[in-house]
Amino acid sequence: MGPFVSILLALDTATPAVTAGIVRRDDLFVLAERVTVDARAHAERLTPNVLAALADAGLAMGDLDAVVVGCGPGPFTGLRAGMATAAAYGHALGIPVRGVCSLDAIGVRTAGEVLVVTDARRREVYWARYRDG
Numbered sequence: 812m813g814p815f816v817s818i819l820l821a822l823d824t825a826t827p828a829v830t831a832g833i834v835r836r837d838d839l840f841v842l843a844e845r846v847t848v849d850a851r852a853h854a855e856r857l858t859p860n861v862l863a864a865l866a867d868a869g870l871a872m873g874d875l876d877a878v879v880v881g882c883g884p885g886p887f888t889g890l891r892a893g894m895a896t897a898a899a900y901g902h903a904l905g906i907p908v909r910g911v912c913s914l915d916a917i918g919v920r921t922a923g924e925v926l927v928v929t930d931a932r933r934r935e936v937y938w939a940r941y942r943d944g
Contacts, residue, residue: 821834821878824890830845924941
């Protein structure tokens with residue numbers, strides 16, 4: 812991969828999707844990603860998704876340089892599972908953990924004017940508007 816490439820573990824549990832991705836920091840290229848849609852299984856599916864994404868990328872836990880985790884908005888239980896998992900990986904590996912607004916993570920690579928909307932339940936939505944990311 813070159814002399815030094817910073818590799819991020821990206822986690823998001825702010826929606827019914829349980830997402831783990833392996834991302835190159837310099838260009839935000841996604842090396843591997845695993846997504847399971849199950850609003851009731853964030854805690855159970857997140858670590859298997861992380862391990863599968865690492866395997867898909869041909870990397871190991873020790874290759875990670877940082878963890879980025881979606882901080883919502885979203886349901887408390889899903890967010891708690893994602894943030895606790897991110898904190899545990901950061902602590903165990905001795906690498907930094909950073910939180911990112913989940914809506915920002917969705918909207919960052921968009922072009923033009925985009926409205927990002929996620930389900931807030933109870934007939935409500937979370938939303939944010941972006942222009943060119």
